Amino acid sequence: MTDKLRTGNPIWVYYRNQDEAYNIQPPKLLQGYYGESYHIEIPRFPRHQFMSASDNLEGQFDDQARQIYLYYRNANWQSNEAATNYLIASKPIQLYDRPQGLPIDNQLPDDIIFECFRKVITTDRHHWYQVTAERWLEFDPESMQLLDDNPYTDHVEPTTETDFDDQMQILSLNQASAHIDFIPDHQVPCYDYVYGKELYQLTHGTEITLLRQLTDTNGVNWYETSKHEYINALYVTINS
Template sequence: MTLFDWIKQQFHTLTVDKSRPKRNHRDHHHDYHQRKRLVDQSQKTNNDQKSPYAIQADNPATTLPEIKQSVDQVSPVTMAQSQVTFFYLDENHQIIKSPDILVGNQGESFHFKLPRFKNHYLVAIDHFTNHFLAYDQDVTLHFALKEGLPVMVYTVDFDTGQILQPVKIISDKMCQKYEITAPKIDHFRVINSTGKKYGLFDNRTHGIIFYYRKEDWETVQPVAYFVRLNKHHLVFNEPNGYQLKTGLPANIIIKVFARIDTSNNKSWLNIGGFEWIENQHLEPSDPPIHNLIASMTKTSRNRVMLTGAVDFVPGQSISTFDKPYGKQAGKLLDGTKISIIATIVDDQNLIWYELENHQVIPKGYIKIDHG
């Protein structure tokens, strides 16, 4: 190597060394401006700390919660939902209908139409509401059974048609069971009935009729024939009953409507209404052609001016006739006030009263006013 080459090499070396500090200076200069920008940015940030939404460049992650909070404040609020359940219970706390469930947003109102039941009516409501709240709600509606229409119980004498006891009225709530037994009535026995003796109370009136017969009446037979009386007969209000005030003379021909045999071995004949004679001292007869009594040939009539009242069986009526032993012309209720214009005496000394309408009635059924 020549001296010149060595010097050149050394010169080159020195040139390289001198150039590195210059590059380093440029690098330092670049770092200075970069740091300056960061410092300026930091100072700007410090000056803007009053804003809650400022971003810290040195630690960007710390600003995420603040940014999220800002977004939440401007997002729409989601409403909470809840439900209201309606329960329907009877008087025994038994379910009468499956529950109804309404669902809606908190704070909303709703209109709920209560159901109607055929056999129940509403008596109370627990915790009623018409708004959805933040929590679920239960509403309990209490119902009671309606009253069913009554069951009417009648007791009737089968042979006379009389009502033996006041009508009995039985009532209870809808759908409740009833079972009716015949009332016990002294000296009568039940022989038949109509109507359902058991069932449920509902929206209809039910009627039950129990038919009775005198307990000593063994046989009751409707008949239709005529008899001639061979002797004078007493007349009674019913078989084995009490004696009426007038009787029937011998040889009269009368029609029989029913025959009853009683437990004391007697037989009775119904001759109309509430009049009965014993089935003895008589014989079958053909219907009369003219008069119902063949042997009566004359009567005497005397004019009078009397007042009185029918004296028969309380609540019952007595027949009137167009003439003594003639055809039935009408009826008069026991206690009816009457005016008498004449007395008629037949040839068997039976007395009849002639009324203002010229109908006649036996004397024994009239109570004359005195004084």
């Protein structure tokens, strides 16, 4: 029963690209009287396909505050998953700003070892690997090889964290306040060191304090927290 003497708690609706972690459009605020029904439409967006919703799209305004996320995927992406491979090529490599995106930087010489963080398969069955925060390459089976381990590990892996630090560009962050920024109700791994052993996982929205930013020779950024855990910078946003 609708009670027009009072309003229910508002509902925020977010339209989120689940793969690249950005809002497709500004969130929408729904308001209504206590007990009044609401219905959330699923809009269509160019170059996006709807995937799922975090909660029911119909209900009644009540005392509960809600945030409802509508998740979308790039229309030309078939799948997106974490990758743990290494990749080496027998010919120069062109990097791109995103799968099926624009070429960036000059071509890199062959025989460079890349660590892969994500794999995207597009609807035309091309495979793309993310090798730094904003760099992707298209897999060519004729000139590229995927490896389970870095073949040069025995030669280049530092023996101590101090040795590893010597190979990093390090920026002090003076205990900057930040939070895990991924997908609601999902988690990201924390490591004992850069490319180290996984310690545990932190949930989206968890508040953390940052001590340092570390950038490796491939341009991948990591954060060291006040608890001396290490998190890929892709999943962290510094609070404004």
